[in-house]
Amino acid sequence: MRFHGSANYISTDDLTLAVNAAVTLQRPLLIKGEPGTGKTMLAEEVAKALEVPIFEWHIKSTTKAQQGLYEYDAVSRLRDSQLGDPRVHDINNYIVKGTLWEAFNADEPVVLLIDEVDKADIEFPNDLLRELDRMEFYVYETHELVKAKHRPIVFITSNNEKELPDAFLRRCFFHYIRFPDKETMEKIVDVHFPGIKKHLLREALEVFFEVREVPGLKKKPSTSELLDWLKLLLADDIPPEALRSKDKKTIIPPLHGALLKNEQDVHLFERLIFMSRHNR
Numbered sequence: 001m002r003f004h005g006s007a008n009y010i011s012t013d014d015l016t017l018a019v020n021a022a023v024t025l026q027r028p029l030l031i032k033g034e035p036g037t038g039k040t041m042l043a044e045e046v047a048k049a050l051e052v053p054i055f056e057w058h059i060k061s062t063t064k065a066q067q068g069l070y071e072y073d074a075v076s077r078l079r080d081s082q083l084g085d086p087r088v089h090d091i092n093n094y095i096v097k098g099t100l101w102e103a104f105n106a107d108e109p110v111v112l113l114i115d116e117v118d119k120a121d122i123e124f125p126n127d128l129l130r131e132l133d134r135m136e137f138y139v140y141e142t143h144e145l146v147k148a149k150h151r152p153i154v155f156i157t158s159n160n161e162k163e164l165p166d167a168f169l170r171r172c173f174f175h176y177i178r179f180p181d182k183e184t185m186e187k188i189v190d191v192h193f194p195g196i197k198k199h200l201l202r203e204a205l206e207v208f209f210e211v212r213e214v215p216g217l218k219k220k221p222s223t224s225e226l227l228d229w230l231k232l233l234l235a236d237d238i239p240p241e242a243l244r245s246k247d248k249k250t251i252i253p254p255l256h257g258a259l260l261k262n263e264q265d266v267h268l269f270e271r272l273i274f275m276s277r278h279n280r
Helices: 013-025 039-050 065-069 074-083 099-105 129-134 166-170 182-192 198-212 223-235 240-244 263-278
Strands: 029-032 054-058 070-072 095-097 111-115 136-139 144-147 153-158 173-176
Touching: 013 029, 013 039, 013 153, 013 173, 029 039, 039 054, 039 111, 039 153, 054 099, 065 070, 065 099, 065 129, 095 099, 099 111, 099 136, 099 144, 129 136, 182 198, 182 223, 198 223, 198 240
Parallel strands: 029 153, 029 173, 054 111, 111 153
Antiparallel strands: 070 095, 136 144
């Protein structure tokens, strides 16, 4: 099974190589990069391109590794025993299968996405080492060993909010998605807005990368935010020249709320861009 990119996802050569290397090594592919650079979408597009199902486990700050395997609902069993429910005699009725169990149980190869692993507790990655290594785990309540019928293609994404343990990193193939350059970004935009006018796209990309290069921004706009902005520009039929106004009152680009997400960044951008254009 090899990934060759897809019509809906612009994959660079090094990213395509990383996906196929992880498949060949049968190791999880750890994807890092700025939020909004398409890490989650990569797993979805690989699943579509290879025509296999995808199982997604989106991690939160409260997520525990055990939840990905299974959970034993002891509270429900106690309640049912008090009510005299006959289900109580079969413990399997109270075992809730997690995403890893579902992926391991699949009758065909699947893609398994563990999304934003760095949101969880620092011990979370270490708690999954054995299961991801051996592709099996033990259910103590039912004395059952669950083994993967087919080794899933595992994608693990991280926004770099926390350092991941060395033991975990050692078991992964790593790739960092660099922020796209203008040429790559044009290809990405073309996938989403194939009929966009070249002049508008050129001006929009100039403004977008100008915003990203402002020193001191708390949050740089991402690819997904550029696409949102372009969607709004097209919906409101904003002309290209409106993106480059010399008027101090309108120096901030129209619909900038799609790009700049806090007031400090808006004020910083206004001040620096006005100064730079005033000095030209």
